[in-house]
Amino acid sequence: MDEMTKKQLQATACRIRMGVVEGTYNAKSGHPGGSLSICDTLTYLYFAKMYVDPKNPDMADRDRLVLSKGHCAPALYSTLAERGFFPKEELKSLRHIGALLQGHPCIHIPGVDMSSGSLGQGISAACGMALAAKMDNAAYKVYTILGDGEIEEGQVWEAAMFAAHYQLDSLVAIVDNNGLQIDGKITDVCSPEPIPEKFEAFGWHVIRMDAHDFDSIEAAMQEAETVVGKPVAIIQKSVKGKDVSFMENQVGWHGKAPNQAEYEQAMAELSAQLKELEG
Numbered sequence: 001m002d003e004m005t006k007k008q009l010q011a012t013a014c015r016i017r018m019g020v021v022e023g024t025y026n027a028k029s030g031h032p033g034g035s036l037s038i039c040d041t042l043t044y045l046y047f048a049k050m051y052v053d054p055k056n057p058d059m060a061d062r063d064r065l066v067l068s069k070g071h072c073a074p075a076l077y078s079t080l081a082e083r084g085f086f087p088k089e090e091l092k093s094l095r096h097i098g099a100l101l102q103g104h105p106c107i108h109i110p111g112v113d114m115s116s117g118s119l120g121q122g123i124s125a126a127c128g129m130a131l132a133a134k135m136d137n138a139a140y141k142v143y144t145i146l147g148d149g150e151i152e153e154g155q156v157w158e159a160a161m162f163a164a165h166y167q168l169d170s171l172v173a174i175v176d177n178n179g180l181q182i183d184g185k186i187t188d189v190c191s192p193e194p195i196p197e198k199f200e201a202f203g204w205h206v207i208r209m210d211a212h213d214f215d216s217i218e219a220a221m222q223e224a225e226t227v228v229g230k231p232v233a234i235i236q237k238s239v240k241g242k243d244v245s246f247m248e249n250q251v252g253w254h255g256k257a258p259n260q261a262e263y264e265q266a267m268a269e270l271s272a273q274l275k276e277l278e279g
């Protein structure tokens with residue numbers, strides 16, 4: 001990837017992170033940690049990969065994305081707003097009664113392809129979409145993003161078995177391997193390791209990716225395109241709370257909103273990063 005494109009993507013990801021902080025601060029609740037770990041991946045998908053049209057969010061041949069770890073809705077909403085599906089102003093009323101953007105993704109929101117939030121269910125819905133693509137001989141891809149804590153859910157492995165059985169090669173499941181879940185390290189709570197080997201054993205094509213390096217993201221997404229006859233699992237190594245210094249790798253920031261001082265510090269850090277990228 002050329003340096004200019006990379007800088008543009010980095011700047012976009014930074015703006016999306018600012019939207020995550022803005023949304024959770026104004027909501028006084030929500031999940032900043034796991035949202036911040038997927039911003040680069042969402043940036044690449046929505047700005048460099050997926051075939052979508054903000055003016056026609058329901059077009060039949062669009063690529064789909066199901067945020068299976070639905071609690072990270074602030075990242076998806078911020079990405080969709082940045083991409084033009086709805087005004088950025090909406091982020092400020094995240095989780096407010098009657099507002100467009102509720103705490104977990106809802107299919108009525110422009111650009112959201114599936115409601116989610118009950119962990120384990122999103123990947124199953126994505127399997128259904130990928131099966132439909134196969135039956136219709138349609139060319140669209142179905143991306144789904146799972147948490148590494150989420151894959152402790154049994155339903156994920158039923159879906160994994162199903163996807164391999166039906167050779168759902170339009171399905172790309174991205175596992176956000178930030179190492180933490182709601183109240184501790186995944187390896188302490190109920191270890192799903194070794195994650196790549198488990199997907200391989202279920203018959204998937206497995207790719208490893210650095211979630212914060214756009215060259216690595218591009219290489220992984222390009223490899224995913226070449227796979228025939230198997231679903232693809234991308235295991236992305238990521239940092240929970242990425243790019244907000246006091247949130248990085250801190251389990252306490254799984255489901256907590258920043259207070260005003262924390263909001264100001266987070267925004268100052270991200271603004272400084274953006275200025276450098278745009279300078």
Ligand SMILES: Cc1ncc(C[n+]2csc(CCOP(=O)(O)OP(=O)(O)O)c2C)c(N)n1
Nearest residue numbers: 034071117118119147148149150180181182
């Ligand atoms: C079926 C179900 N059980 C429990 C929860 C509550 N919950 C929300 S987030 C979470 C932890 C998820 O951890 P992980 O998938 O690693 O998310 P990340 O660290 O990426 O935010 C839990 C248990 C839920 N949303 N759904």
